[in-house]
Amino acid sequence: MTVVESVLNRTPEPLRSVLIKHRELLKFAIVGGTTFLVDNGVWYLLKLSVLESKPTTAKAIAIIVATIVSYILNREWSFRTRGGRERTHEAALFFVISGVAVVVNLIPLYASRYVFHLETPHVSRLVQEIADFASGSIIGMLLAMVFRFWGFKKWVFPDELGERRRDSDQVTRLPR
Numbered sequence: 001m002t003v004v005e006s007v008l009n010r011t012p013e014p015l016r017s018v019l020i021k022h023r024e025l026l027k028f029a030i031v032g033g034t035t036f037l038v039d040n041g042v043w044y045l046l047k048l049s050v051l052e053s054k055p056t057t058a059k060a061i062a063i064i065v066a067t068i069v070s071y072i073l074n075r076e077w078s079f080r081t082r083g084g085r086e087r088t089h090e091a092a093l094f095f096v097i098s099g100v101a102v103v104v105n106l107i108p109l110y111a112s113r114y115v116f117h118l119e120t121p122h123v124s125r126l127v128q129e130i131a132d133f134a135s136g137s138i139i140g141m142l143l144a145m146v147f148r149f150w151g152f153k154k155w156v157f158p159d160e161l162g163e164r165r166r167d168s169d170q171v172t173r174l175p176r
Contacts, residue, residue: 025149027078031070032145039066040137047132056110059136063105067098074152082157090156097151105144109136 008016019026043062051058071094085093112118112135119128153159 024078024082024153028074028149028152031073031078034073035066035070036137036141038069039063039141042066043136055113055132055136056106059106059109060102063102067095067102070098070148071095074157079152079157082153082159093156094152097148097156101144101148101151104147105136105140108139108143111135 008019011019039062041062042065043059046058046061047055051061071091075090075094109132112131116131117123118131118135123131
C-alpha cells in the first residue's frame, strides 16, 4: 500500500472522494511542499553566505536545484500515468515550462527589492527578510506553482499520451 493510499484510507468519506478525484493535484502539492523545502533551504544557505549581496541570484540557483528535484518526483510519481513522450522531449518541455515559472517566481522578489526598495538600508534587516520570504517564497512560488501545474498537465504530461505510459506500466509490473 502506498503512502497516498494509506492516507486516503484514514480520511473521512466526504473528503476522501474529493482527494481521489484530485489525486494528481494532491501528489503535485506534496511534491511542491518537498521542493519548497529544498528551494528555501538552498536559497537561505546561499543568501546568508556566499551570495548575501545577490538574493535574486541565490533564489534563481535555489529554484533550479528544486526544479531538478521536481522533475524527478513529478515524472515518477505525480504524473506517472500521464505523458508517454520520449524522455528527452518530455524533459525539455518540463524545463522550458519550469524556466518560464522561474521568471514568474522571481518577479515579486525583484519588485520587493528593487521597485519597492524593501532592502537595507531603506528598511531594517528584519523587514527585508520578511519581505524577501513573503515575495520570493510565498507570492512568487504560488504564482509559479499555478503556472507549472497548468503547463505540466497541458504540455509536458498530457493525458492523451498517458495511455501509452499506463500500458507500459502494466506490462512491467509483476502480478502480486
